[in-house]
Amino acid sequence: MKIMKVVSSSLTIPFRGTLKNPFLLSQKSASGILLASFHSDSASNHGHLSVFHKITKLDDALQLFDEMTQTQPMPSVVKFTQLLQAVTKMKHYSCSIHLFKQMLAIGAPVNLYTFNIVIKCCCQMSCTRDGFAVVAYGFRRGVVHNVYTFSTLLNGLILEDRILEAERLFKKLIKQKLCEPNVVMYTTMIKGLCKVGINDTAIALLRLMNKRGCKPNVMTYNTIIDSLCKDEMVDDALKLFNEMIFHKGIVPDVVTYSSLIRGLCYLSRWDDAVKMLREMEDEGISPNVITYNILVDSLCKEGMAEDAQTVLSIMVERGKVPDLVTYNSLIDGYCLRGEMEKAKEIFDLIRMRGLVPNLVSYNSLLNGYCKKLQIDEALHLFHEITENGMNHNVVTYNTLLQGLFRVGRCKDARELFNEIRAHNQISPDAVTYAIVLEGLCYNHRVDEALSLFRMIGENKLNSDIVLYNILVNGASKCGKLDTAKALFNELSIKGLNPNVWTYNVMIGCFGREGLMREAQRLFLQMEGRGCPPNRVTYNVLLQGLLKNKHFDTIEMLLQKMDEQSFSVDASTFSMLIDHISSGSLDDSLLKLIGKLVPKEGKEAAFLPSRYVKGMLLVKQSGSIFENYRNCIRNQFLVHIAKLRYDRQGVPNRRDPPFVKHAK
DNA sequence: CTAGGGTTAG
Numbered sequence: 001m002k003i004m005k006v007v008s009s010s011l012t013i014p015f016r017g018t019l020k021n022p023f024l025l026s027q028k029s030a031s032g033i034l035l036a037s038f039h040s041d042s043a044s045n046h047g048h049l050s051v052f053h054k055i056t057k058l059d060d061a062l063q064l065f066d067e068m069t070q071t072q073p074m075p076s077v078v079k080f081t082q083l084l085q086a087v088t089k090m091k092h093y094s095c096s097i098h099l100f101k102q103m104l105a106i107g108a109p110v111n112l113y114t115f116n117i118v119i120k121c122c123c124q125m126s127c128t129r130d131g132f133a134v135v136a137y138g139f140r141r142g143v144v145h146n147v148y149t150f151s152t153l154l155n156g157l158i159l160e161d162r163i164l165e166a167e168r169l170f171k172k173l174i175k176q177k178l179c180e181p182n183v184v185m186y187t188t189m190i191k192g193l194c195k196v197g198i199n200d201t202a203i204a205l206l207r208l209m210n211k212r213g214c215k216p217n218v219m220t221y222n223t224i225i226d227s228l229c230k231d232e233m234v235d236d237a238l239k240l241f242n243e244m245i246f247h248k249g250i251v252p253d254v255v256t257y258s259s260l261i262r263g264l265c266y267l268s269r270w271d272d273a274v275k276m277l278r279e280m281e282d283e284g285i286s287p288n289v290i291t292y293n294i295l296v297d298s299l300c301k302e303g304m305a306e307d308a309q310t311v312l313s314i315m316v317e318r319g320k321v322p323d324l325v326t327y328n329s330l331i332d333g334y335c336l337r338g339e340m341e342k343a344k345e346i347f348d349l350i351r352m353r354g355l356v357p358n359l360v361s362y363n364s365l366l367n368g369y370c371k372k373l374q375i376d377e378a379l380h381l382f383h384e385i386t387e388n389g390m391n392h393n394v395v396t397y398n399t400l401l402q403g404l405f406r407v408g409r410c411k412d413a414r415e416l417f418n419e420i421r422a423h424n425q426i427s428p429d430a431v432t433y434a435i436v437l438e439g440l441c442y443n444h445r446v447d448e449a450l451s452l453f454r455m456i457g458e459n460k461l462n463s464d465i466v467l468y469n470i471l472v473n474g475a476s477k478c479g480k481l482d483t484a485k486a487l488f489n490e491l492s493i494k495g496l497n498p499n500v501w502t503y504n505v506m507i508g509c510f511g512r513e514g515l516m517r518e519a520q521r522l523f524l525q526m527e528g529r530g531c532p533p534n535r536v537t538y539n540v541l542l543q544g545l546l547k548n549k550h551f552d553t554i555e556m557l558l559q560k561m562d563e564q565s566f567s568v569d570a571s572t573f574s575m576l577i578d579h580i581s582s583g584s585l586d587d588s589l590l591k592l593i594g595k596l597v598p599k600e601g602k603e604a605a606f607l608p609s610r611y612v613k614g615m616l617l618v619k620q621s622g623s624i625f626e627n628y629r630n631c632i633r634n635q636f637l638v639h640i641a642k643l644r645y646d647r648q649g650v651p652n653r654r655d656p657p658f659v660k661h662a663k
Numbered sequence: 664c665t666a667g668g669g670t671t672a673g
Binding site for chain 1: 668
């Protein structure tokens with residue numbers, strides 16, 4: 001069915017052969033010239049670019065395939081393989097597999113390369129099982145599989161999150177000497193380890209491959225660097241970055257820099273991100289569309305959509321064409337700020353740029369309307385998706401579901417939830433349940449939430465700490481302390497470990513009930529239970545103490561926060577100031593509090609818009625906000641803009657101040 | 664003619 005859609009592109013030149021291919025619905029082809037050149041190409045095969053590289057439409061490929069099967073004698077195995085590869089490169093995996101089957105049926109030549117392509121197709125479709133089956137079939141036909149085959153299978157298992165099996169395969173290959181792992185195979189295995197978050201083991205494998213005489217390359221390092229960045233361990237990533245350059249002599253590329261820039265942006269280390277950007281350009285590596293997309297997206301997530309647009313114009317100026325990802329980030333950025341007109345403008349811009357909005361575009365916009373409680377707009381858009389020939393996915397449903405709960409339309413929400421459950425292609429996921437439970441609690445239907453939770457049964461979801469946290473929080477906020485406590489106690493019975501969230505929720509719960517001794521008791525046991533208090537814990541505890549007028553430990557807690565560089569959030573800040581102005585707290589605390597107010601970063605960016613409580617705060621955080629924005633403007637945009645003009649005068653050098661030279 | 668790395672939505 002998927003293929004039917006793809007095949008219907010416009011065609012002009014009449015077709016000459018007979019139709020044999022079941023995928024081929026059209027009688028005409030734009031590939032007439034292509035076909036002609038194919039014939040001359042097969043006569044003289046000296047060209048460095050075969051016709052197969054020119055194939056961009058599935059139609060043309062299928063047409064060509066049809067011709068090839070009718071040529072007598074049949075073209076070489078190389079031709080068939082190239083064609084199969086062309087189809088695969090277009091990501092029409094199921095089509096490739098079908099063509100392969102046809103080849104077998106008509107006795108077209110196949111070899112190891114053909115098999116490897118087909119195995120890759122299976123793996124890319126998350127059917128690694130089938131990949132193994134194809135391997136077995138090839139084996140019976142006498143095909144000797146190589147390191148390419150096994151790397152592909154390894155990658156397939158990793159794509160399906162079957163990391164244990166991947167590890168087992170990897171070890172088996174080495175032990176039984178089925179193939180000698182090379183840098184690609186090691187890198188694939190390293191990616192698998194990174195994917196499940198065991199960076200240490202990934203790095204250990206990096207060391208091991210070195211010891212076994214297999215030199216890592218830039219891709220190997222990029223894999224680990226990216227993983228570290230995603231786990232917010234940018235400094236460790238920078239260490240590896242240094243190691244690869246100064247120790248291994250491996251030259252970083254645009255991917256290395258893009259990962260690092262993303263990691264730095266994510267932590268709001270704009271200054272360092274700019275330095276990286278500058279360094280990469282100094283090294284003669286230009287940012288590409290993905291790099292710019294990372295910048296655009298990071299700025300958007302920081303609530304700075306118009307600055308993101310400035311980056312967009314810079315990228316255009318530099319000859320890079322923004323793509324769907326760029327525009328989708330901008331849509332999301334404007335939605336985040338509740339500027340729906342601008343978001344819609346960008347959405348419409350997509351078509352004006354000759355692109356077609358995808359589900360991500362729609363879902364972002366839908367989310368924007370939902371968050372703004374413009375539920376009619378949201379519903380309209382929801383229907384527009386199917387009118388435009390697309391299908392809702394679980395994200396679409398979840399988004400709308402959340403919107404319906406937010407405006408209190410519980411009945412509609414539950415109906416939609418049932419629709420998802422009845423759907424034969426989509427099923428509710430953990431996020432769906434989280435949204436429904438949270439939505440019900442939000443609408444004071446804790447009992448309904450609980451009974452739904454019990455109904456899920458004793459499966460994985462029922463042991464999801466996130467769902468427990470939602471229910472505990474919901475029960476507590478609805479004043480059902482006993483329910484909250486009972487749920488919390490249920491955790492240890494089930495052998496589930498509370499996480500920081502759970503503790504934060506319970507501490508907040510006790511705070512609301514005035515049970516500060518209980519709150520303190522939990523706070524004190526956190527460290528020993530392996531989940532040390534975070535910024536939120538301190539804020540929640542402080543708010544409870546302030547609310548219940550327990551002033552004696554406040555200063556000590558603030559001191560501790562300062563030691564760990566945690567910041568006070570807006571509500572805590574507001575309460576502290578209130579108590580100082582009313583005289584119940586000493587104003588000597590102001591100096592300490594001042595140190596705990598975020599000066600930059602995501603928190604500061606959202607301080608005024610998201611967490612405003614009192615007038616005093618509006619004034620205070622307003623100035624922080626302005627400073628922050630100006631700071632970014634100076635550091636970031638001016639810097640990027642400057643790169644255009646300063647470039648000539650800058651000698652080629654490597655001087656990133658935050659990278660310690662290992663020389 | 665075959666394998667591996669970086670970007671967007673709940």
